[in-house]
Amino acid sequence: MKGYPCQEHQLCEKDASNEKAASTNVFTLLKPKKWSKARVITETESEATVQIFDKSNNGVSIQTISLKDYPHQRLPLQNVNVYDDLIDLPFLHEPGVLWNLRSRHANCHPYTRSGPNVLIAVNPYQWLSQLYPPKQQERYRHLTNERLPPHVYETAQQAYHGLSQQNQSILVSGESGAGKTETVKLCMRFLSQYGDSKITDRLLYANPVLEAFGNAATKRNDNSSRFGKYLTLQFDANCQLVGGRCDIYLLEKSLVVGAALGERNFHILHQIAVAGTLTNVTSPCAEFKCKPR
């Protein structure tokens, strides 16, 4: 999972419309680790003259580049959302993957498959209500021949479906702020359909308490989990949800004695300080010069 700042959103949409205008594209490396789009003007076997769209230069520039060094994208750019599975990309390379994820993100498609069992979610940083209504859960709940768009519900459904064979695990990984915690909540809501929804409700209702003691605002995420969470949902022989538990580990205890500059301590300390019950203890708010949550 990968987090994108929301400011990128408008920018992405603008790019997507530029892409539609171009017929043939190549990716070229302007600076280390920065890919850019270009339209091929002329091309030989070994090199191409390309028109590069360079936002930092505020315009376009013409360059001749070696085809050996710069991979072609050559996607049918009119269908920017076609590749909902990365394995369908005709050219599988870093810029192709990034372009595909970015285009989908700009068009409010945060989920993309990478093969049958891996789902990539790009944090949309906005609630895309059309993705999560109850009728969407219903669609993903019933397996049909219809191929539905990639979705976290699909991953949860696949796991549930596999339960008839063996125990299942869903591993959610990504950098801080990528959206792991929110994704797990969505998975749990989906799985609560299969049995006693009070079980998942209880686990979800415990979240604010766990987050108060284990989450803190960091530079990357104002509700960053500073501990690991292992959630277990138990199903009976009829695949009905009958129990659940939440184990926590690796709490970042050192945070109690000091947060990094510009970051904050566990929410609970700020909440207690604000409630005025800490009289003889230095308020973490005062110490770290930050606002209470």
Ligand SMILES: Nc1ncnc2c1ncn2[C@@H]1O[C@H](COP(=O)(O)OP(=O)(O)OP(=O)(O)O)[C@@H](O)[C@H]1O
């Ligand atoms: N599916 C989503 N839709 C809308 N916003 C989201 C979604 N997922 C995440 N976000 C936004 O991103 C923020 C960070 O997400 P989250 O706390 O889940 O990240 P995380 O990967 O668990 O981070 P950390 O590792 O620091 O705990 C959320 O507070 C929420 O605002």
